[in-house]
Amino acid sequence: xxxxxxxxxxxxxxxxxxxxxxxxxxxxxxxxxxxxxxxxxxxxxxxxxxxxxxxxxxxxxxxxxxxxxxxxxxxxxxxxxxxxxxxxxxxxxxxxxxxxxxxxxxxxxxxxxxxxxxxxxxxxxxxxxxxxxxxxxxxxxxxxxxxxxxxxxxxxxxxxxxxxxxxxxxxxxxxxxxxxxxxxxxxxxxxxxxxxxxxxxxxxxxxxxxxxxxxxxxxxxxxxxxxxxxxxxxxxxxxxxxxxxxxxxxxxxxxxxxxxxxxxxxxxxxxxxxxxxxxxxxxxxxxxxxxxxxxxxxxxxxxxxxxxxxxxxxxxxxxxxxxxxxxxxxxxxxxxxxxxxxxxxxxxxxx
Ligand SMILES: NC(=O)c1ccc[n+]([C@@H]2O[C@H](COP(=O)([O-])OP(=O)(O)OC[C@H]3O[C@@H](n4cnc5c(N)ncnc54)[C@H](O)[C@@H]3O)[C@@H](O)[C@H]2O)c1
Numbered sequence: 001x002x003x004x005x006x007x008x009x010x011x012x013x014x015x016x017x018x019x020x021x022x023x024x025x026x027x028x029x030x031x032x033x034x035x036x037x038x039x040x041x042x043x044x045x046x047x048x049x050x051x052x053x054x055x056x057x058x059x060x061x062x063x064x065x066x067x068x069x070x071x072x073x074x075x076x077x078x079x080x081x082x083x084x085x086x087x088x089x090x091x092x093x094x095x096x097x098x099x100x101x102x103x104x105x106x107x108x109x110x111x112x113x114x115x116x117x118x119x120x121x122x123x124x125x126x127x128x129x130x131x132x133x134x135x136x137x138x139x140x141x142x143x144x145x146x147x148x149x150x151x152x153x154x155x156x157x158x159x160x161x162x163x164x165x166x167x168x169x170x171x172x173x174x175x176x177x178x179x180x181x182x183x184x185x186x187x188x189x190x191x192x193x194x195x196x197x198x199x200x201x202x203x204x205x206x207x208x209x210x211x212x213x214x215x216x217x218x219x220x221x222x223x224x225x226x227x228x229x230x231x232x233x234x235x236x237x238x239x240x241x242x243x244x245x246x247x248x249x250x251x252x253x254x255x256x257x258x259x260x261x262x263x264x265x266x267x268x269x270x271x272x273x274x275x276x277x278x279x280x281x282x283x284x285x286x287x288x289x290x291x292x293x294x295x296x297x298x299x300x301x302x303x304x305x306x307x308x309x310x311x312x313x314x315x316x317x318x319x320x321x322x323x324x325x326x327x328x329x330x331x332x333x334x335x336x337x338x339x340x341x342x343x344x345x346x347x348x349x350x351x
Contacts, residue, residue: 004030005313008064008090010057010081011072012036012045013165015095015300019070020049022305028313029068035060057081061088068312071095074165075180076173079104082119083111091118093312097184098329100175102337105330112326120312120322121329123188124304127311130261131189134247134254138193142266144251149194149221149229151186152244153178154237155294162211169211177206177213179336183233186245188324188332189256190231193247196224197335199350204343208236219339231339240294258294 007023009016012034023031034042035054042053054060061069061084069085071078071094079099082092086108098121099105112119125131137143155178167173174181191197202219209215215236221229245256252266267274293300308324315322334351342349 004028005067005316006030006032006065008033008035008051008060008066008069008085009045009072010035010060010069010085011074011095012041013072016041016072017045017048018300018302018305019072019309020045020051021302022309023070024049025302025306026310026313029309032066033060033064057084061085061090066090067316068093070309074167074173075175076100076167079108082108086111086115086117086119089115089117091312091316093120093122093309095122096188096329097121097175097180097333097336098326099333100173100180102334105326105333109326109330118312118315118322119326120308120315121324121326122305122308123185123324123329123332124301124308125185125189125259126192126324127304127307128256128259130256130259131193133261134193134256134264137252137254137266138247142252142268143247143249143254144267146194146223146225146227146247146249148246148248149190149223149227150244150246150248151183151190151229151231151233152246153183153186153231153233153294154241155182155233155235155243156238156240157182157209157215157235159209162209169209169213169215171212174213176336176340177204177211177215177217178233178235179204179214179217179231179339180333182235183217183231184332184336186233186243187231187335188329189245190229191331191335192328193245194223194225194227194229196331197229197338197351198222198224199348200335200338200342201348202231202339202342204339208234214343217339217343219342221335240296243294 036042204214204217216234219231255263
């Protein structure tokens with residue numbers, strides 16, 4: 001395969017154009033077609049980024065020679081649309097969340113194996129330099145014994161955001177509220193850095209919006225490695241406050257704030273002897289105080305998507321596995337479905 005990889009996009013709403021821009025920014029990729037069921041939506045994307053517009057996924061898959069299809073439709077359609085593309089022999093990149101039920105995820109993994117194609121799920125913050133650096137340090141055991149892992153996602157979405165699409169905030173197509181739509185990015189990072197979650201206890205509530213699902217959630221976690229953790233997430237924190245991931249161990253700690261490494265202190269780099277109260281670590285100031293996506297869903301950096309699409313191209317070219325494949329991506333959804341189960345049964349849930 002020496003020619004550029006040929007891409008098609010399903011769904012041209014808010015995130016579809018980000019995929020189009022990312023694909024057209026990659027030298028080894030070309031955007032061939034976009035399909036959106038809503039008249040004029042695909043046309044708008046192809047007018048700007050090139051390719052042929054379709055209003056039918058079936059016709060796009062039948063008429064176009066495509067290597068990779070990216071799925072940017074509402075979350076509860078991901079499985080159906082990803083499986084259509086995989087059954088037609090195409091590799092698939094699906095937006096987060098991978099799907100909203102265990103059954104749909106199982107089917108996606110089954111179809112992927114059956115048709116011997118590659119499946120990646122967008123979790124673009126795994127490609128942020130700060131996430132990669134902290135992950136590398138954890139692999140090197142630089143933080144010693146991991147003790148606490150926390151994810152705090154105090155975002156803001158207006159009522160108009162939830163009213164802007166009939167599927168937003170619904171159980172049937174969004175699969176839930178703040179956890180499965182917004183906080184999933186940080187939950188995926190937390191489990192990637194801290195390792196598998198073993199058990200969960202949680203509360204969820206709807207406090208600041210008229211919607212079917214939760215706009216506020218807290219969960220306490222026990223990780224398989226024995227560490228404890230918390231998740232606190234909302235879309236009701238005006239105007240959208242910094243996203244924070246804390247990795248705290250007995251030989252070092254790191255804080256990622258708005259995708260940047262805002263604090264890192266390792267015992268291995270201390271010149272003075274560590275006293276009973278630790279050392280007076282000077283905390284680096286975060287570089288920015290507002291994360292664009294904490295208040296604006298459309299403010300997604302194209303660069304991170306381009307890095308993840310490039311990782312999929314690498315996996316196809318080398319016949320290896322993309323960094324966030326289906327098995328890896330399902331873990332964040334499993335945690336979120338565990339939180340929903342704990343909140344509704346008022347019991348601890350073991351994964
Ligand atoms: N990675 C990120 O940072 C990020 C950001 C935003 C959204 N997302 C995810 O992307 C997905 C889409 O979100 P959005 O905000 O772009 O939604 P959206 O409603 O703006 O766009 C979805 C599009 O899918 C189209 N569609 C629906 N059914 C279809 C069908 N059967 N065939 C063809 N097209 C169909 C709709 O017409 C619409 O244009 C969601 O799963 C969301 O979680 C990810």
